[in-house]
Amino acid sequence: MPLEGLIGGLLIGLAAALLLLGSGRIAGISGIAARALTLSKSGLSLPSAWMFLAGLLLGALGIHSLVAPIQSNFPPSTALLVAGGAIVGFGTRMGSGCTSGHGVCGMSRLSPRSMIATLTFIASGMVTVALANMLGWGW
Amino acid sequence: MRQAIISLASGTLFGAGLAISGMMDPKRVRGFLDILGDWDPTLAFVMGGAVAVMAATWLVQNRMAKPAFADSFNLPGTRMIDHKLITGASLFGIGWGLAGLCPGPAFGALIVEPMSAGIFVVSMVMGMGIHRATKL
Numbered sequence: 001m002p003l004e005g006l007i008g009g010l011l012i013g014l015a016a017a018l019l020l021l022g023s024g025r026i027a028g029i030s031g032i033a034a035r036a037l038t039l040s041k042s043g044l045s046l047p048s049a050w051m052f053l054a055g056l057l058l059g060a061l062g063i064h065s066l067v068a069p070i071q072s073n074f075p076p077s078t079a080l081l082v083a084g085g086a087i088v089g090f091g092t093r094m095g096s097g098c099t100s101g102h103g104v105c106g107m108s109r110l111s112p113r114s115m116i117a118t119l120t121f122i123a124s125g126m127v128t129v130a131l132a133n134m135l136g137w138g139w
Numbered sequence: 140m141r142q143a144i145i146s147l148a149s150g151t152l153f154g155a156g157l158a159i160s161g162m163m164d165p166k167r168v169r170g171f172l173d174i175l176g177d178w179d180p181t182l183a184f185v186m187g188g189a190v191a192v193m194a195a196t197w198l199v200q201n202r203m204a205k206p207a208f209a210d211s212f213n214l215p216g217t218r219m220i221d222h223k224l225i226t227g228a229s230l231f232g233i234g235w236g237l238a239g240l241c242p243g244p245a246f247g248a249l250i251v252e253p254m255s256a257g258i259f260v261v262s263m264v265m266g267m268g269i270h271r272a273t274k275l
Contacts (some may be wrong), residue, residue, distance in 0.1 A: 001161055005181040008160020009188025015152035016189065017196035022145040024206035024213050027153065029243040030267075039267050043213075048146035053246060055150025060247035062151070063158035070158050072248050073166035074255040075238055084238025085245070085259040087230050089266025092242060094275055095227020096215070099241045100153075102228070103186055106215075108193035116220050117228040124232025125172040132237065133176065139169075 016105055023048070028101020029056075030092035039093070075139050095121070141208045154247050160185040163248045165239030172236050223275070234266075 016027035025044055034040035036049035044052065064070045075081060092098040095117055097106065102121075106114020132138055161167050161181055170179030205211050235241050240248070240259055248256040 001181055002184045005160045005184035006188045008156045009185035010192055011152050011156030011159065013189035013192025015149045015156060016193050018145060019149040020196055020200055021206055022208050023142050024209045024211060026214060027149060033242055034267050037264055039271050044146060045142060048142045051143045051146040052150035055147040056154035056246050057250055059151035059154025060158040060163065061250045063155050064250060070251045071164045072251045073164055074252050075165060078258060080237050081255060081258045082262045084234040084240060085262025086266035087234030088241060089263035090270045091227045091230030091234060093267050093270040095224050095231055098231060100243055104189040104193055108190045109197050113218065113220055113224055117224055120225055120228035121232035121235060124229045125236035126174050128233045128236030129169060129172040130175050
């Protein structure tokens with residue numbers, strides 16, 4: 001669904017623009033989550049980090065109940081969720097960002113670090129999916 | 140207070156964008172990474188739209204002395220590309236590929252799949268905690 005993807009992407013860009021021009025901060029979700037849980041000292045204030053995460057759920061809920069139900073097909077295995085979650089948590093902190101911070105905010109800023117990080121995690125994700133399919137862990 | 144309102148508004152737009160884009164469906168995200176299989180290009184359109192808006196925003200930011208509702212911009216420096224960046228991003232990609240989830244969609248999906256998304260989010264927070272404990 002390229003059109004829905006593009007519209008959603010424009011909204012995500014507006015969200016990041018609002019936080020940058022309003023509060024002077026990067027809308028990086030892994031950093032905001034770490035901040036909310038006091039695992040990081042930099043970034044938004046603690047209440048603002050919680051407000052951002054509350055808003056994220058509120059925005060999703062609004063679309064889900066007022067526009068169209070959100071389709072969400074999860075991996076069938078708890079092991080994949082646990083392993084995937086733990087590796088995403090560790091990796092995003094070690095690499096200082098995820099799809100939003102590096103992929104959206106950093107790439108658009110032409111930050112070499114973010115461009116390298118984004119190419120790296122997309123390539124790594126593609127190799128992982130290909131290997132998982134070969135090993136029979138595909139879903 | 141104004142900071143909290145900006146954060147709430149930004150988060151709400153962010154969550155709405157993720158929900159409309161289809162990126163709260165781990166199978167579609169996985170489909171983007173599955174280049175040898177039935178490739179789903181949607182994520183590229185999401186990223187393209189968001190990057191386009193933000194590219195224009197950085198031009199505006201360049202001309203502003205300070206943000207509208209804060210004393211100063213507080214942005215990451217463009218430090219060196221080091222092994223932490225590469226190793227961390229590689230690991231993130233592995234977890235992303237295994238589960239089809241990155242942090243934003245995982246939080247948003249809590250409203251439709253609280254159990255599965257909850258397991259992922261708790262595991263993710265533990266991974267962040269382990270990173271902090273090991274100081275890597």
